[in-house]
Amino acid sequence: MPIKEAVRPGGRSARVQEAVHQAVCELQAVTPRDELTVPRIAERAGVTPSTIYRRWGNLSELVADVSLERMRPDDDPLDTGTLAGDLQAWGEQYLEEMTSVPGQRALNDVMASADGGRRERCYRYGESLMGTLRERALVRGEGAPSVARLIDGIIAPMTYRLLYDPEAATTGNLQRWIAGTLTNEE
């Protein structure tokens, strides 16, 4: 069940969401994972625990929702002057974030969530980012592979290595994935 989409921006619902998300982030910074509880989050956010249970169902789903926010890409990624450079700049930043302890936790939270819509939104973030970088390249007059090829050639191995083999989620490999995808243009 997609939760975010049902929230009107600016309404009471959005304010509750923001307060609860912020409470989770603040508590995560100072509390060991197994001491993070719905009542503590509710207290810090100034809402009742039942508000949280009603909207998110349980702690895992709430934490996954907050973690998904962390994975949302910057709306305006760095413009380096070339598609290869833009992909490398974004990818290095993403790898740095996702190989950190909070990043690995965020990735795990989203994967462990029973809400399949959350993974789909992760996918949409990547799709929209690749679309932005591709458009920018075309405007510059560069050639660019399709969004699907950028996803399969760059985001897929990045994500696969982050999830299954984090030691190979390196900036050197990123460079090879980008080069392979851009030279192998159909």
Added chain:
Amino acid sequence: MPIKEAVRPGGRSARVQEAVHQAVCELQAVTPRDELTVPRIAERAGVTPSTIYRRWGNLSELVADVSLERMRPDDDPLDTGTLAGDLQAWGEQYLEEMTSVPGQRALNDVMASADGGRRERCYRYGESLMGTLRERALVRGEGAPSVARLIDGIIAPMTYRLLYDPEAATTGNLQRWIAGTLTNEE
């Protein structure tokens, strides 16, 4: 904590594991997920619930362990005469299995597991399978990319699409991933 590695084959421990795994498989076939409990599994396997808690910790980890078994590839994958054919034959079977309801559940169980070693074993399965197919190609006198390239070019987009965008986990896309990886040989 990797559980399997610690089990001596043939010993009492291995027999308990086999009985418990089989009980989970049998119960999964006839029981809705939320009625699957440790006491029911223990009863069917002829062990005490505390045996299960001691070895697996909780129901999620037990179910993830059983699901990982389901993802272990065939030791002797089909030999079609070419590397492209072998990859396609294996990949089609894997996609069919993993887009099924039990396959999607298995994938989710492994991803949701707190045991990172389980995902790593998933990765090792793929690595060993690609190694087998690559060796076979070299013996035939075919050229073949490195195992790392086969993983990044074929297994990564398959797994990425299965997890994030199952509608694109198709045999047609599989064919494109294989062709792109084999023609783009360094």
